[in-house]
Amino acid sequence: MEWLHIMLAEHPAGHFALAARHDPWLILLAYLVMCAGSFATLDIIERIGDAEQASARRRWKLLGACCLACSVWAMHYIGMLAFETSLEVHYDMFLTSVSLLIMLFAALGAMSFLGQGQPSNRHYTLAALCIASGVAIMHYTGMAAMRSRAVQLYDPTLVLGSVVVGLLAALLSMMMARHLRQGNVARPQLFKYSAALIMAAGIIATHYAGMHALTLVLPDGAAPQIVVTDNSLQLSLTIAVITLLISGSCISAALSDKKLQSKEQDLRRVNTLLSQLDQARVSLQQAAHYDALTNLVNRRGFNQIFAERLAERTQQGGMLGVMFLDIDHFKRINDSLGHDAGDQLLKAIAHLISAATRTQDVVARLGGDEFCILFNLNSAEEARGLAQRILNKVREPIDLAGRRMVMTTSIGISLYPTDGNTCDELLKHADLALYQSKGGGRNKANFFSDNLKTRATLELQLEEELRIALQEDHGLRLHYQPIYELASGKVSKLEALIRWQHPQHGLLSPDRFIGIAETNGLIADLDLWVLRRACQDLAQLSQHGFDELKVTVNCSALTLGRDELAREVEDALHNAGLPAWRLELEVTENALMANIHSTIELLRRIRHQGVSLSIDDFGTGYSSLAYLKRLPLDTLKIDRSFIQDVPHSRADNNIVQAIMVMAHTLHLKVITEGVETEEQYSFLRRLGCDAIQGYLLSRPVPLENLHAVLASLNHREERLTACCDTDRSASPDLFPDSPDCHASASTAQPGR
Template identity: 55%
Template sequence: MEGFSIHFLGSLPAQGQLLLDCRHDPWLVLLSYVIATAGSLSTLNIAKQLDHEQRHSMRITWVLVGALCLAGGIWSMHFIGMLAFQAPVAIHYDLATTLLSLLVALAAALLALYCMAQPRPSLTRQLLAAFIIGSGIAAMHYSGMAAIRSPAQAYYHGGLFALSIAIAISASFAALLLTQYFRYGSLRRQKSLKYSAALVMGAAITSMHYTGMAALYLVVPESTELQLRSADNSVQLVLIVATTTLLILSLSLAAAWIGRKLDDKERDLQRVNALLVQLDHARASLEQAAHFDPLTELLNRRGFNRVFAAALEEHAITGRSLAVMFLDMDHFKRINDTLGHDAGDELLRVVAQRIRSALRERDIVARFGGDEFCVVASLDSHTAPRLLALRLLEQMKEPIMLAGRKMVMTTSIGISLFPQDGSSADELLKHADLALYQSKGSGRNVVHFFNPHLRQKASFELQLEEDLRQSLQQGSGLLLYYQPIIDLRTGELAKLEALVRWKHPHHGLLTPDRFIAIAEANGFIAQLDDWVLTQACYDLRYLSEKGYAELRVAVNCSALNLSNDLLPGRVEQILNETHCPAQRLELEVTESALLSNINRAIDLLEGIRALGVSLSIDDFGTGYSSLAYLRRLPLNTLKIDRSFIQDIAHSSQDREIVHAIIAMAHALHLKVVAEGVESTQQLSFLQEHGCDQVQGYLFSKPVPLDELINQFQPHERPLERVAARF
C-alpha cells in the first residue's frame, strides 16, 4: 500500500485476490464524532469572534487559532477513526505522510476560516469556497489513508469514493451557511444555532471519513496469513492523536472562555448602548421640556433667552436692528373662568399658530407663560415693526370657535427696538414689557412703542412700592382723613367716610389713586386694608370719648380683598382687638368688585353682615347688570356715584337716572347716599326726591379727624349751617 496512487475495484488483478473483511471499534467511532464536533464548535466560536474584531493583527491570530482547531479536529477525528479500524493483516502508519496530511487539513481549515470571516458572501462564492474546502478535506483524508503501510493492496469503490468527496463539499457548504445564520438574532438563538451547527458539522465530517473508509477494500494474495489486529505503531499514533486532541480541547476551552468573556462584554456594551440611547432620548425629552412650551410647542422663556442672546450678538456684529414685541391677550381670564381651562388651552394653541403664521421663518416667537407671548423680528425698514404688529392684531381678530361658541379676541402689544431702546436682552425685554403695560392702560387692542417716559414712570412706581411697603411695616406715614355724611331728614351728622392718605417723605400727601393700584399689584392690599380698618376702629373709640357715641364710620374694601375667603374672619378679629361695636362700622364695596364674582361676594358679605357690620355698595351705576343682582346682596346702603350728581342741575337724563336709583333703592329697603354734592341746586334736588344722606365739598372736604371734630360739634345740624350760608 505504498505511494499515493488510488486504485478502484474495476482494476483488480485477475488471479490470487482476496478481499479482506475489516471492522471498526464502535467506542472509538463515537469518540471520533465527539472530537469532530468539539473542533467544529471551537471553530464556530472563533468565527463569531472574527465578526467583532476590528484589529487586523488580532483577526489573523483568530484565523490561525480557528484553523488549528478545525484542522486538528478533522485530522484527529480521521486518525481516531483509523485507530478504530481493525484489519486481518499487519498495518502500520508512516509518520511523515501522517504529518503531511495534517498540513493538508490545516490548509483547508485556513481557507474555511477565511471564508467564514467574510460578511455575507454571495452564493456563488460560497459554493466555490465549499468546493475548495471539501476537496481539501478529502485530500487530507486520502493522504492520511496513503500513510498506511501493509502487505495488502488498497482498492476503492468508485461510487462511495465520489460520495465521500460530495459529503465533504456538502459539509463545507453547510458549515459556511450556518456560520452566516448564527451570527444574527438574539443571544439565545445564536447559541442554539451554533451548537446545532457544530453537531451537523461533526456529523458531516465523520460521515465523510467513514464513507471513505467504506469505499476501502484491502486485497492480499490467497496464501497470506490473516489475523484481525490493530496498527503496529498504534502507540505512536495514539500519542500524536492524543496531543492533537489535547491541543484541540485546550484551544476549544480557551476559545469558549474568551468567547464567553467577549459575549459578556458584548452584552455589557449592548446594555451600555441601550442606556446611552435611553439617555439620548431622555436628554432630548429634557431639552424639549427645558426649552419648549408643551402646550404650544413654542420656545419657553429659557429657550427664548438662549436663542435671543445669539440673535442679539449677531445683530450687534452686523449692525442690524431688531424689534422685541410683547403680546398679551386681552381679557384672557374670562375665557378660563367662563369656558374652562381646556378652552383656554385651545385658545392659546390657536393664538400661537396665528402668531407663527404671521412671522417669517427667521423670526423668533416664544410663550413666556399664561397668555403672554414674545416675538423677536429682524427689521428691514423703520416701518417694519409697526406693520408687523398691525398684522398680528388683525390675525387675532379672526373669530375662533371655542366650546361651540365663536369668540373674537384682541391683543395688546408693546415694542422695544434694538439698539435704540437697549443693548442687552434684559433691557429690551423690560422696555417691551413697559410698552405693553402702556397698551393695557390705553384701552387694549393697541400697539405702543417704548419711550423713556415709561421708564421714568416705572422707576417712580417701583420707588413708591418700596416706600409703601416700608411704611406698612413700620406703621408710619399713613393717615386717615374723614368726610362727613349728612342725614337729609334730621340735618345731623350721620356718619363719616374714612379715606386713607399717605404722607410721603419726598412727594408730600398722596391720595389713594396714587398708591392703591400699587398695593393691589404687589400683593399687600390686604395689609393696607387691615391698617385702615384697624385705625378706623380706634378712631371710633376716640369719637366716643369726644361725645360722638352714635356716629358711624364707613371704610372702603378693596376689590381684591372681596375675593378673599378670610375677609370675614379678619374683620371679626379687628373688631375684637379694638373693642369696637360692630354696629358702628360700615364696609363699602364697589359695584364692579361685587359683580366680578357675585356668588362668592354674596357668601362673604353675608358672613360680614352676620357680625353686625353694615354694608354699602359704592359707585353705584358704573357697573353692568347691577339691577339684576342688587336684590340678592345683603346690603344696607346704596351710594350714587358722583358722576351722576355733577350735572344733575343741567342734565335731565342724570336727574331721571338719580330719581330711578332712589326709587329702586327704597323699594329694596336700602338707604341712599349721594356722593359729590357741591352745590345747593344738587342738594335741593336730592332733598325733593327723597335721598337719605349726602356727602361732598358742600359740607366738607376729607380732613383729619381732629380737624373734623373742630368743625362739627355733637348734635349740630350741618344742614342748617349750609342753608344759612346761602
C-alpha cells in the first residue's frame, strides 16, 4: 500500500509540479471506444434477458463481461496515452494487466447479477456497484502502473468525487438497461443509443475526474526531460481498432442472435398456427366421423373403416364380423323421462358396450339407439362370446334420473365371407339377424342364416293370420298345466298357456308367435283373449265338480302398462260368472320393474277386486327387494333355471332355500316350476315349498284332457310319499335340518 500512501500524500516541500495537457483527439477516440463498448454491453444485457436456455445465458454473460472490461480498459489506456507532459512516461506491464483483470472480474460480477431470470432492482443496483468499483479500482491501478521520474500525488476529495461520478453513471445506465430489458420504452433502439452515450460519458468522466485529481511533482534538483519520440497516437489507434473490432463483433453477434431468435419466434408462431390448424382439422374430422353424444364412431366414420377393413380382409383373407345392436324399449325412456335422460342413458350404454369389447373392435353409434360393432375373429364362437359379454354388460343396472334402470339389447350378427362380400350386404344381413332377435323376445343375439329372409316372410304371414285368428276367434287354444299343492296333495291351480292350431304349420307354441304379437301391437288383444277364455273354461270345469280350482293367466309387460286392465279383468270374471278369488294374474319380474310406480297402483286396484297376483320367473330379473315388499303379491314362482341342477348343485340349493325363506318372511306362497324328477320333488318338499309345477306331474294339456289328469294327480299322495322317503334315506346329507317328507307321487316320470 506504499504507492497509495504516496499518491495521497501532500505536496512535499522543495518539489515542483509539472504541467500536463490532454490530446483532445485521443479523448474523443477514447469516448468513441467507450460508446461502442457500452452499446455492445447493453445489447448483450438484452440478449441475456431474452435467452431461454441457461447455457446460452452463461455464454452471453461471459461475452458481455469481456466486452465491457476490454472497452473500459481500452478507454482508460487511450485516455492515459492522451496525457501529455514533459517527462518520459512508460507503464508497468504487470500492473497494467492486473488492471484489466480487475475490470474483467468486476464485469463478470455485474453480469452474474444481470443474468438472473427476472432480475430485481437490487440485482441492478449490485451490478452498478460492481461496474463502478471495477472502473475506479482499474483506473487507479492503471495510474499506479505509470513509470516516470515524477511523483504522483492525488487530491483525496477529487478521488472520492471520481468514484461518486462513476457510481452515479453506473446506476443510471443500469436503470436504463432495466427499462430496455423490460420493454417499457416506446423507441427501444433510440433509447439504447442514449443509454450507451450516458454510460460511456459517465465512465470517461470517472477517468478524467481521477486524472484531474493527479499531480506530478519532481524532486528538488531534478531536471525534466524532453520527450524525443511520441508514438501515443499510433498505439491509441491500434488499441481503439482492436477494441472496436471486439465491440463490433459483440454487436454483430447480438444482432445475429436477435434475428435468429426472431426467426425462431416466427417459426414457433407458424408451428403454433399449424398446430391450431391441425387441431381444427382434427376437430372437423371428429365432428365428421364421431358421434357428439357418445364420442363413438358415427355412421360415416363406420362406413369408411368398414370399407378399409373389408378390403384388407379381401386381400389377406380371414373373417370379419358385423354386429348390429338395438336397445330394447328405448322409446319408453324418452317418452317417460325426457330426451335428456335418454341421452344420458345412451352415453351409459355406449360406455358399457365399449367396456365389453376389445381395443381393436370398432364400436359405432349409427343413430338413435342403434349401435354397430366391427370386429376381427377366427371363428363364429368368438362372435357368440363377444355378443354374450355385451348382453351381460348392458343388463347391469344404470342410475338414471333418480331411478335404477335395467336395460337390455338385441343383437344381430353377420360374418364375412359366409354371409356376404360387400359392406351393404353384410349390414343388411346383420340387420335381418337383429330383427330376428327383436322378434324372438329381445335380449338375445342371433346370427344371420340363409333362411332368415324366408322366415321374415313367414313371420309377416303369421302376423296377418294371427290378426285374423284374433278377430274371428279361430285357431287359438288354451292348454292347462296343473299346479300341485304339497300340503293338501291336490291340484289347486291351473296355469293357462296359449297355443295356436295353425292350418299349415300345426300346433304352434307361444314362443313362435308371442314375439310377433308384441312387435306388431297384438299382445294386448291376445292377453285379453286368454283372460276371457280361461275364465270361461274354469266356469265349465266348475260344472264338473272342480269348483275349488283357480286359474292363473300370464300378463305381458305391454298389457301391464294399460290402465284398462283392471276393468277388463272385472268384465271377464263377470261374464264367466266367477268370483274374483278364483283368478290369479301372473306377471314377470322385468314386466314389473319396467314402470314400477304405475304398475304398483294398477296391481293394487286389481288386488282390491279380490284377484290374486303372482310374480313369475323370480330370480331371472333385477327386481328390487325394496319394491318387492310394496307389491300387492300373493305368490312367488321360482324360475325353472334354479331347479334344473337341484339337489346336486349346492349353489342352486342355497339360492332356492334363500328365495323360499325370503318369500315366506314376506307372507308369500312359493310355487316352483320346472319340476321333473322325484329328487327335485323331495328336495322342495323338505324345504317347505307350497306348490310345484312341471313335467313330473303333467304336461300342459287341452281342456278336454284335463279331467283325467286332475283325477290322477289328486290320488297320488301315497306313492309320492314312498318315493320321497327312499330319496331321503339315500341322501341324508342333503337335508340335515329338513322336516320329514309326507307326499306321494307316481314313480313313472313322463317324458317331455
